[in-house]
Amino acid sequence: MTAGRPGAAPSLRSIAPSVFLPAMVYEIGNGAIAPVIALTALAVGASPAQAGFMLAVLGVGQVLGDLPAASLAERIGDRHAMLVAATVAIGGLVACFFSRSLIVLGVGLLLIGTANATYYLGRQSYLAEVIPVGMRARAMSTLGGSHRLGLFIGPFVGAAAIGAFGLRAAYVVAMISATTAAFVLLVIPDVPVPEGQPLTVRGTIGSRRMFAGNRRLFLTMGVAIVAVSAVRAARQTVLPLWSQHLGMSAAQTSLVFGIASAVDVAMFYPSGQVMDRFGRLSIALPSMTILGAAMMLLPLTAGTLSLTIVAMVMSFGNGLGSGIMMTLGTDAAPLDGRVRFLSIWRVFSDSGNAAGPVVMSIVATFAGLAAGIVAIGSVGLVAAVALGRWVPRYSPFARPRDAARLRAQRPPPAPAGDGGPPAEVAAAEP
Numbered sequence: 001m002t003a004g005r006p007g008a009a010p011s012l013r014s015i016a017p018s019v020f021l022p023a024m025v026y027e028i029g030n031g032a033i034a035p036v037i038a039l040t041a042l043a044v045g046a047s048p049a050q051a052g053f054m055l056a057v058l059g060v061g062q063v064l065g066d067l068p069a070a071s072l073a074e075r076i077g078d079r080h081a082m083l084v085a086a087t088v089a090i091g092g093l094v095a096c097f098f099s100r101s102l103i104v105l106g107v108g109l110l111l112i113g114t115a116n117a118t119y120y121l122g123r124q125s126y127l128a129e130v131i132p133v134g135m136r137a138r139a140m141s142t143l144g145g146s147h148r149l150g151l152f153i154g155p156f157v158g159a160a161a162i163g164a165f166g167l168r169a170a171y172v173v174a175m176i177s178a179t180t181a182a183f184v185l186l187v188i189p190d191v192p193v194p195e196g197q198p199l200t201v202r203g204t205i206g207s208r209r210m211f212a213g214n215r216r217l218f219l220t221m222g223v224a225i226v227a228v229s230a231v232r233a234a235r236q237t238v239l240p241l242w243s244q245h246l247g248m249s250a251a252q253t254s255l256v257f258g259i260a261s262a263v264d265v266a267m268f269y270p271s272g273q274v275m276d277r278f279g280r281l282s283i284a285l286p287s288m289t290i291l292g293a294a295m296m297l298l299p300l301t302a303g304t305l306s307l308t309i310v311a312m313v314m315s316f317g318n319g320l321g322s323g324i325m326m327t328l329g330t331d332a333a334p335l336d337g338r339v340r341f342l343s344i345w346r347v348f349s350d351s352g353n354a355a356g357p358v359v360m361s362i363v364a365t366f367a368g369l370a371a372g373i374v375a376i377g378s379v380g381l382v383a384a385v386a387l388g389r390w391v392p393r394y395s396p397f398a399r400p401r402d403a404a405r406l407r408a409q410r411p412p413p414a415p416a417g418d419g420g421p422p423a424e425v426a427a428a429e430p
Contacts, residue, residue, distance in 0.1 A: 010130055010191045012142055018188045023123050023146040024153075026086070026181040029174030030116070031154015033096070036162070036170045037109065043167065046102055057106050059354040061113020066350060067207050069118035070343035073125060074202040078339075079185060082122040086182035089115035090175050097171040121346060125339050128330045129200055130191050133397075136330060137275030137283075141323030145268025148322065152261050205337035211344055217332060221394050222348040224386035225325055229352025230359060231291060231380040232321075235314055237357040238373045242298055243307060245369055256308050260315040267319030275327060279399045284324050284387045290317030292380020299370035325349055331395040 012020075037058065041051035073081040092111030099105040123143065131139040154173075161169035193199060211218060239260070243253040275283045294313040301307040329345040330338075356376060364372025392398040 010194065012135070012139060015127070015130065015139070015191050017184070018191060019123060019127055020142060020146040021188075022082075022181040022184040023143060024150040025177055025184065026089075026119060027147050027150025027177075028154040028157060029089075029093075029177030031151040032158030032161070032170045032173040032177070033093070033112075033154075034151070035155055035158065036167055037096075039167060040096065040099065041102060041105060044099060044101055044105060050102060054102070054105060054109060056354060056358075057109040058113045058116075059350065061110040062117045063113075063347060063350045063354060064110075065114030065117030066121065066343050066346045068114075069121045069346075070207065070339045072118060073122055073339050078122040078126040078129075079190065082119050083182055083185055085115040085118035085122065086178045086185075089119070089178045093171045093175045093178065097168050097175075117346065117350070121339070121343055124326050124330070125200070125342060126190070128333070128338065128342070130193050130197075132194055132197065134276060137280070137323065137327045137397075138269070138272035139323075140326040140330065141268050141272030141275065144323035144326065145265065148261075148265045148268060148319070152265050199335070200338045201336040202339060205340055207340050207344060210337050210340040214332075214341065214344075217394055218344065218348065221328070221332070221386075221390040222345070224383055224390055225328070225345070225348045226352035226355065227379050227383035227386060228288060228321075228325060229349045230356030231288070231295070231376060231383060232318055232356070233353040234356035234360045234376040235291065235295065235318060237360060238295060238298060238376065239307075239311055239314075241364075241369060242301070242373065246301070246303065246307065248304060248307070252304055256304070256311050259308060260311040263312050264315040264319035264322075267316065268322035271320050271322045271324070272327075275324070275397075275403075277403055279397055279401075279403045280324065280328060280331065280395050281388065281391055281398050282400065283320060284328070284391060285384050287317050287321030287324060288380050288384035288387065290314075290320065292317075292377045292382075292384065295377030295380060296374050298373050298377070328391065328395055331397055 037055055038051040041054040042048070046054065069081065069085075072084065076084070089112050092108040092115060095104055095108030095111065099108060124140075127139050127143055128136075154177075158170040158173050161173050165172075205213075239257065240253055243256060248256075271283055271287075291314055294310055294317060298307075298310050298314075301310050325345075329342055329349075333341040333345070356379075359379070360372045360376040362372075363375040367375075397403055
């Protein structure tokens with residue numbers, strides 16, 4: 001999205017129609033197709049292993065699309081890049097709907113993943129541009145909450161469509177969602193950048209140079225973000241696997257998922273409030289500690305009640321961290337080439353999303369399901385330690401005193417990043 005003329009500082013309510021609404025609507029489509037991808041693969045003749053691989057193709061497309069997404073956004077602007085992404089997603093969904101072979105299905109999923117990468121980067125980049133630094137965490141956590149809400153609604157809408165028209169109707173729901181999101185982007189104008197807020201400099205730095213200039217950051221906090229993403233992604237895998245191990249029915253598992261998801265969605269706004277008021281570590285550390293520890297407790301559950309309680313605690317930890325990765329990425333990003341920086345940041349995040357279930361599965365294959373779950377849960381505790389070590393170095397708003405300084409409109413000290421502090425931290429002082 002390209003920012004309009006300078007104006008007054010926006011509120012979360014003022015940006016909801018142009019940012020949070022299209023984000024939620026777009027994610028409804030992703031939520032609708034998530035449960036049917038493997039089933040579609042089986043319907044076109046895939047083995048169970050091949051069907052599982054089709055789920056990974058979506059993530060692979062997202063990783064492959066992260067860096068090109070930055071080039072597109074810099075060339076045509078965030079808003080137009082998101083419109084292109086919605087169009088590409090519709091093309092991929094059409095391919096999935098008509099697929100009669102794994103190749104066509106795989107191509108469609110690859111296109112959807114690439115489109116998702118562009119859409120996600122565009123909305124984060126625009127939000128970073130228009131939101132004052134003092135509201136950043138609340139804005140990013142609300143964006144994360146919009147994502148979660150869409151994914152929560154999507155399966156229910158998809159299930160209703162499938163019940164009425166058959167399995168592939170879920171792809172039609174996703175087409176309608178992507179089209180609606182594109183329409184919202186077309187008819188609702190951008191919110192102007194606030195007076196005095198520094199603008200992102202685009203097109204001056206390529207991805208290779210950006211990575212080289214911030215190598216130490218990406219190889220430290222970036223690796224921590226991989227671990228965070230891996231644990232959060234594995235959460236979606238370990239819960240159904242363990243419920244099946246306990247002999248629970250599909251209906252019981254779905255009920256547990258629904259209850260846990262409601263807890264997850266409910267946490268997004270308090271998360272942002274706490275981060276803006278008490279610093280990023282006030283959420284990053286408890287979020288990963290609670291999620292990792294609860295996941296390690298999952299093999300101790302023995303029935304529906306205990307599983308539901310642990311699942312709710314896991315979702316509480318996950319929801320508590322709503323928007324934390326987008327917030328930390330935006331904190332660390334320089335104004336000169338911020339879109340490029342965020343695209344590399346998303347490569348690390350999306351790689352963790354792809355790696356988490358794989359790591360858990362490998363350990364489970366050789367040591368058993370319980371060991372695999374405990375292993376990936378322990379990664380969450382390691383991630384908490386890594387965040388505690390590196391967030392203060394690269395985010396100028398890591399601790400309570402940093403957040404207090406920002407509220408008092410005093411510029412924070414420079415973080416020890418490779419390329420120096422983000423230029424916008426100085427703008428905290430009028």
